[in-house]
Amino acid sequence: MSWTPRAVAAMLGISPTTLRTWDQRYGLGPSDRTAGGHRRYQDDEVEQLRRMVALTAQGVAPAEAARQAREPGAVHPRPVGAELTADAARTARRGFLAAADRLDEPRIRRLAIDLITRHGVVAAWQSVLFPFLVELGERVSRRGAGVEVEHLASAGLLHALRAVPYPDGTGVLAALLACAPEEQHTLPLEALGAALSEEDCRWLGLGARVPVRALCDALERLRPAVVVIWAHDRDLAATVPLDRLRERTDAVLLAAGPGWEGVAVPDHVRRPVTLVEALQLVLDQVRV
Incomplete structure (x- = not known):
């Protein structure tokens, strides 16, 4: 199957501008074009870009990340069950x-x-x-x-x-998952929650359109190890007072979703761009 640049950027949580830059500078671009000249990415090219995103998020320099991204198997999510080819x-x-x-x-x-x-x-x-x-x-x-x-x-x-079974028992609350105020896209957070359940990590989700005051109150009462705030749109991400949240909790703050692309965040806020990275950041906090 082939994908438009817009679709690929949405899947990876990066901007179309970043996608074009990686094509121009590092050759991580589409090999196919339609009869009308429109660019189309193939599945293997999307996987290269997915590896590029994960590597740069780990601090690898873009040029080196592009080199490694072309190597099959350079970055893979944690294997669960049979391989999905x-x-x-x-x-x-x-x-x-x-x-x-x-x-x-x-x-x-x-x-x-x-x-x-x-x-x-x-x-x-x-x-x-x-x-x-x-x-x-x-x-x-x-x-x-x-x-x-x-x-x-x-x-x-x-x-x-x-339907993924929630972990039994009590213990540390690994993550509190919440949408930015007025944000209604919740499925990516549900996917993260399900992935945490597979890892036997307790989590709670506040759902869509979480007011700042409600999030602050929940942080003080629940004391999670990590707080994940999802924003699909940049204007919605801008309504989240990250510094104010930091005053209310010692939890690690993760700003997740394409809405945070290009938004300046404080140094203490982590910016995962893939499900794999968000999952790993939570696991790093609870499995020390």
Whole structure:
């Protein structure tokens, strides 16, 4: 399957400008073009860019990160279950798209549960579920219709992610997950929560549109090790008073989502750009 630059940037949580820069400077660009001259990324090229994002987030210089990103297997998410190959991921995405076109939410749910069971949350989300949502969003943008398909698909995926068993017992609260005020996109946080459950880490989610005061009150009462604040849109990210939150908690603050791209954040705030990186940052705090 091929992807537009806009879709790739959305999947990776980076700006289209960053994508163009990496193409121009390091040759991490698309090999295909449509008959009309539009650029299209193939799955293996998206995986190279995914490795580039992870490496630069770890502090690797961009030129060196680009070199390593071209090496197969340079960066991989934690293996869970059977390997999810590129061919299998493409086939799975076609199955999800067909179910969505039929408005078959129960089948979307079953497909997602089966995929997560066999391959784990991280692989399922990065290789199939999130690209599937991006493709639906692209269709709505092109056709000016189909929002009901997108919403139904999101509901099916939400059910599947919440089907991952929550850890038993008590202990440290690894992460508190919250959306920025007025932010309504919650699925990426649900994916992180499900991935934490797979790692036997306790977490709680405050959901969409979390007022700052409510988040501050929750921080004081729950005392999580990590706080993850998701923003899909830059204007919404700008409404989060990160310095004020720091005064209320000793927790590590993570600013996650494409809305934080280009937003200046304090030095104490970490900026994960992939599910793998966000998961690892939480695990680093609770597994010392």
